[in-house]
Amino acid sequence: MSTATSARPTARRTPPEARTIVDAPGTRRRRSVPRLLGGALLVVLGAVAFGVVGLRVDPGIDVLAMARPVTAGTQLSDADLRVVHIVPDRALHVVRASERSAVVGRTAAVPLAAGALLTSDQLGAVTDPPPGQSLIAVGVKTGRAPSGLTPGASVLVVIVPQGAAVDSPPQAPAVVRAVDLTDSSGITVVSLQMSAESAVRIASATGDVALILQSPGR
Template sequence: MLFGALTVLVGAVAGVQVAARVDDRLAVLAVARPVKAGQVIAAADVTTALVSVDAGVATMPASSRSSVIGRIAAMPLAKGMLLGPAQVGPPQWPAAGEALAAVAVKPGRAPDGLAPGMRVTVLIVPQIQPGTAVDTGGAATVRAEATVESVHQTADQNGGLLVTVLTNTEAAQRIAAASGEAALVQHGADG
C-alpha cells in the first residue's frame, strides 16, 4: 500500500514538472510604450510577451527584436499591443481617404475624460454677430464623425483643449476651413 501511494505521488510530481515544461506560448514582440506613426522605434519601445495566439494573428517572434529597432512605425502603436509585420515600415497612416484635423475646444465644450480612441462628433457652429441672429459668413454648422487621436491642454490660461481627430479627408477639410465655436460630443457604446 505504501508502495502504491509513493508511486502515485511520484507520478503526480512528474506530471506537474512535464506540464510546466510543455508550454504552448510563444515569445513575441509587444509595444512597451506608445509610438507615433512615422516615429523611429527605439529599444525602450519594444518588449517581449509570452502569448498563445491563433495562427491567423500576425505577430513577430522575440528573436526579431534587433530587426525592429531603428525602423519606422507604420501606424500609431499603443502600449501592450502585439507587433506584427504590417506595423513596421513606411508610414501607412492615416490610410487612404483619411486625414487628421486639429480642433480647438473651449472649456466645457468637450466631454470629461476625453482620450485617444474615443469616437466623437465634431460640431463647429458659425460665429454670430453680437445683437443679431445672423452669422458673419453665411456658413452652415460643420458636423463630422471622428476618432480622437490626441488631446493637449492649450498654452493659454483658459483651460481649452487642442484635440487632433482622425476622420475622412472631406470632413477634415471642412473642419480645417470652418470658423466658429467647436464642440465635441462623445458617442455611446453603439455608435
C-alpha cells in the same frame, strides 16, 4: 494375569491450509516501501503530464508592444519595446517577440502609444497621413477629454449635439496626432487621424466634440 498397556498420545498435524503464517518483524514495513515509492512516482508523473497538457492548450503567444509612446518617423530602440502574452486575433498582424531584434532600428510609420500592440503595418516609411486616412483638427472644451492626452493615444470621437439628445450621435475611432496648449477660452485643439470617410462626417457635424480614451491596440 493381565498386563495393562498405556496408550501413547498421538500428535495431531495441522493441515497446511489451516496454518497461519506470521511475518517476521519489519517484513510489512519493507513490503510497504516500494508501494509508497510507486505512489509518489505516479503523483509526480501525473503533475508533469498535467503541466504539459496545460502548455499545449494555451492559445496565447508572446508579442511585442510599446513600452513608451513614440511619434511617426521615430527609429525604434530596444527600450521602446516590451513583451506581452496575448491570444491573437487573426485580423491583427501582430509582431512576435522572437522578431524583436529585427524590429529594433526600424521606423514607426505612425504615432504609437505606450501599451499599444505593435503590428507589421505600423513599421516602414512614413506616409502622412497613410493612404485612406485624413487629419483633422477639432476644438475640445475643458472636461470633454481625459487629462494627459498624448500623441499616439487611441480615442473615440463623439459629437455631442446641442439641444435635443439623439440616439446615435456621430462618432468615429481616431488616433491623436498632436495636442496643443489650451487657450484662454478653455479650448484645446487636438489633431486627429481617422479614416477619410469618418473625417468628413465628424468635420461636418454640429455639436461639442468629446474624446473617449480607448484601450491600447483596440
